[in-house]
Amino acid sequence: MKKVVRGFYSIAHSVKLCKPNVIAAYPITPQTEIVENLAKMYSNGELGDCEYVTAESEFGAASILVGASAAGARTFTATCSQGLVLMSEVLLNAAGMRLPIVIVNTNRALSAPLSIWNDHQDSMLLRDGGLIQIHVETNQEAHDMVPLAFKVAENPRVMLPFMVNMDGFKLTHAYEPVDLLDQEIVDSFLPPYEPPVYMTTKNPLTFGSYAPPHCYAEFRVTLQNAMMRALDEIEKAYKDWAEITGRYWGGHAVGEYTDDAELVVVSMGSLTGMVRDVVNEMRREGKKVGLLKLRTFRPFPVKEVRNALKNANKILVFERAVSFGYEGPVGIEVKSAIFGFTPEFYSFAVGLGGRDVPREEIVKIIGDVYEGKVEQGFHFGTIKEFEEVVV
Amino acid sequence: MSFFGPGHGACPGCGLTIATRNVLEALEGKCFVSNSTGCLEIVSSQYERSAWGVPYIHSLFENAAAVAAGIELALKALKRTDEGKVVVFAGDGATADIGIGPLSGMLDRNHDVIYICLDNEAYQNTGNQQSGLTPTGSNTTTMPAGELMPGKTGRKKDMISIAVGHGIPYVATATVAFYADLRRKVKKAAEIEGAKYIQIHTPCVTGWGIDGKQTLESARLAFETALYPIIEYENGELTKVRKIKDRKPVEEYLRIQRRFRHLFKHPKGQEIIRILQKIADDNAAKFNLDV
Ligand SMILES: Cc1ncc(C[n+]2csc(CCOP(=O)(O)OP(=O)(O)O)c2C)c(N)n1
Numbered sequence: 001m002k003k004v005v006r007g008f009y010s011i012a013h014s015v016k017l018c019k020p021n022v023i024a025a026y027p028i029t030p031q032t033e034i035v036e037n038l039a040k041m042y043s044n045g046e047l048g049d050c051e052y053v054t055a056e057s058e059f060g061a062a063s064i065l066v067g068a069s070a071a072g073a074r075t076f077t078a079t080c081s082q083g084l085v086l087m088s089e090v091l092l093n094a095a096g097m098r099l100p101i102v103i104v105n106t107n108r109a110l111s112a113p114l115s116i117w118n119d120h121q122d123s124m125l126l127r128d129g130g131l132i133q134i135h136v137e138t139n140q141e142a143h144d145m146v147p148l149a150f151k152v153a154e155n156p157r158v159m160l161p162f163m164v165n166m167d168g169f170k171l172t173h174a175y176e177p178v179d180l181l182d183q184e185i186v187d188s189f190l191p192p193y194e195p196p197v198y199m200t201t202k203n204p205l206t207f208g209s210y211a212p213p214h215c216y217a218e219f220r221v222t223l224q225n226a227m228m229r230a231l232d233e234i235e236k237a238y239k240d241w242a243e244i245t246g247r248y249w250g251g252h253a254v255g256e257y258t259d260d261a262e263l264v265v266v267s268m269g270s271l272t273g274m275v276r277d278v279v280n281e282m283r284r285e286g287k288k289v290g291l292l293k294l295r296t297f298r299p300f301p302v303k304e305v306r307n308a309l310k311n312a313n314k315i316l317v318f319e320r321a322v323s324f325g326y327e328g329p330v331g332i333e334v335k336s337a338i339f340g341f342t343p344e345f346y347s348f349a350v351g352l353g354g355r356d357v358p359r360e361e362i363v364k365i366i367g368d369v370y371e372g373k374v375e376q377g378f379h380f381g382t383i384k385e386f387e388e389v390v391v
Numbered sequence: 392m393s394f395f396g397p398g399h400g401a402c403p404g405c406g407l408t409i410a411t412r413n414v415l416e417a418l419e420g421k422c423f424v425s426n427s428t429g430c431l432e433i434v435s436s437q438y439e440r441s442a443w444g445v446p447y448i449h450s451l452f453e454n455a456a457a458v459a460a461g462i463e464l465a466l467k468a469l470k471r472t473d474e475g476k477v478v479v480f481a482g483d484g485a486t487a488d489i490g491i492g493p494l495s496g497m498l499d500r501n502h503d504v505i506y507i508c509l510d511n512e513a514y515q516n517t518g519n520q521q522s523g524l525t526p527t528g529s530n531t532t533t534m535p536a537g538e539l540m541p542g543k544t545g546r547k548k549d550m551i552s553i554a555v556g557h558g559i560p561y562v563a564t565a566t567v568a569f570y571a572d573l574r575r576k577v578k579k580a581a582e583i584e585g586a587k588y589i590q591i592h593t594p595c596v597t598g599w600g601i602d603g604k605q606t607l608e609s610a611r612l613a614f615e616t617a618l619y620p621i622i623e624y625e626n627g628e629l630t631k632v633r634k635i636k637d638r639k640p641v642e643e644y645l646r647i648q649r650r651f652r653h654l655f656k657h658p659k660g661q662e663i664i665r666i667l668q669k670i671a672d673d674n675a676a677k678f679n680l681d682v
């Protein structure tokens with residue numbers, strides 16, 4: 001049923017249909033409305049046997065889900081920014097324990113200075129932790145990714161935490177038409193969680209054991225293997241999803257005009273819509289530009305990215321974060337994925353801390369790169385003149 | 392299979408393992424264990440050598456209470472509460488310092504969890520560093536007795552009042568010196584719905600500098616000097632205290648432990664001993680410990 005809803009509602013609605021057993025909540029802007037909507041559903045008795053709990057911190061919320069997941073429950077939480085960083089010790093631990101917790105991260109900048117607005121600095125910090133991470137462009141995509149996240153996370157070949165990233169405010173608070181799923185569809189796609197192992201007195205097992213040097217590395221190898229298997233399992237889930245709903249999200253990275261493009265622009269998240277619009281316009285003007293929409297960030301889809309970028313003479317990455325002391329994190333990944341190719345490479349960090357990215361800025365950056373007016377390497381987008389005080 | 396051990400690597404005379412075995416036996420192994428990082432975890436949960444005969448999880452140093460809350464919620468949601476009780480084993484550092492936030496959350500929400508604080512009065516797993524539950528005057532590696540400093544200068548944190556302040560139905564102290572009392576308290580806690588906090592005094596052979604044979608003796612002296620009152624609160628009311636016959640001066644407890652030895656020659660030692668004696672006297676008065 002198509003309805004105009006806000007992003008946070010599209011998530012809460014989807015979470016409900018996934019029938020989680022335990023939800024742990026803690027407020028942080030712009031995520032709060034997700035857990036508030038779930039709280040309302042719980043309070044009205046719409047969440048079945050689900051236990052909804054308000055934690056004392058994001059650290060506590062994530063820890064509650066570690067216990068719940070280990071005991072065999074389907075678990076969900078949402079957070080962002082400072083909350084995600086506070087959760088990080090727990091989430092990395094959950095990955096090591098192979099607990100399929102699903103998290104929606106409403107991407108928000110990091111402090112200092114404090115900012116409640118959108119960029120991708122928060123999720124990038126968890127890049128190396130063993131969580132599956134995808135980014136969505138629209139609220140329909142966000143809505144659909146929740147059942148997909150549970151399905152993949154709980155897949156016995158995967159068993160990993162799954163983080164769905166959606167841009168804070170830009171998606172969470174945007175009104176968009178969303179074809180809201182119904183229970184029957186989600187039930188037919190997502191069976192109840194059947195953990196391969198879980199805490200039970202019927203078969204007492206030890207979780208979170210301590211590993212001396214003679215066996216630690218093997219655990220980490222299995223974590224890497226699970227991540228790499230997730231590449232295929234995510235694709236399979238997308239195909240199943242398309243059969244049931246008619247919506248195919250295009251896999252890990254979706255190329256447009258990449259076959260003959262001289263310049264391919266790489267984008268991730270909600271900015272992609274505007275980038276696509278500009279690329280389409282330039283195409284109409286006969287300019288050979290293309291788009292690569294990156295959807296999966298971890299595991300990183302090297303094959304898809306290489307394939308989409310193999311013919312490009314120039315690559316331009318729009319970044320929403322910076323790895324301070326180097327360049328933008330997406331650019332780092334893309335460059336490493338195309339090892340051996342020798343295109344010109346450009347990256348621009350735009351919209352940090354929710355700075356508006358006007359269409360003209362995108363037009364100018366792509367146009368300048370296309371026409372060879374920009375130096376290769378990492379740049380910041382529009383920055384005001386200011387005086388840096390160095391003492 | 393036993394509930395705990397054989398196969399753990401604890402020191403001979405370790406107070407933690409005595410307490411743990413008694414708790415698990417009191418619960419007849421019908422429990423889920425959430426354990427914080429620390430000595431107990433390290434000596435018992437090595438991969439392929441787990442000493443645990445009950446479902447066990449170790450997540451982090453500071454989140455055992457929250458993990459336990461999650462297990463409890465999962466059992467409720469999955470209608471499996473009849474499988475057993477949820478029990479936390481956490482060190483004094485994990486409890487009173489780094490994990491006090493998650494502990495407070497768990498107590499505040501009144502989860503049906505038995506929280507056992509294994510109080511060996513310092514970060515012992517990492518080699519005897521000062522915690523909030525380290526007693527005044529104790530020599531630790533992060534506040535060693537030196538020319539100037541006489542060891543810890545602050546007080547032992549009053550976790551019992553903090554637990555009682557959360558309005559939970561059951562709070563108690565116990566000691567490895569009195570097994571029967573410890574088991575009775577655990578059994579009683581298991582009968583009560585809601586959050587339970589039991590702090591067990593568990594001597595540490597290496598950290599305290601005692602002989603493996605002196606574990607029970609030192610625990611008993613802590614009680615007999617009134618430095619470690621053995622008390623019980625139900626619904627916020629003090630309902631039971633273990634009385635002391637012929638209360639001993641604190642020196643008798645201090646003298647047998649290396650961590651307090653400096654007090655007998657340090658320029659500030661006598662002052663610290665006076666402070667400790669006052670703490671003991673105040674305990675005796677507050678809880679009416681003397682017979
Ligand atoms: C966040 C974090 N900080 C520090 C440590 C290091 N660490 C591990 S165990 C421990 C001390 C444990 O002390 P306590 O809780 O009293 O337990 P004990 O070993 O004394 O039984 C410390 C400091 C850690 N594992 N995690």
Ligand SMILES: [Mg+2]
Pocket residue numbers: 482483484509510511512513514515516
């Ligand atoms: Mg300790």
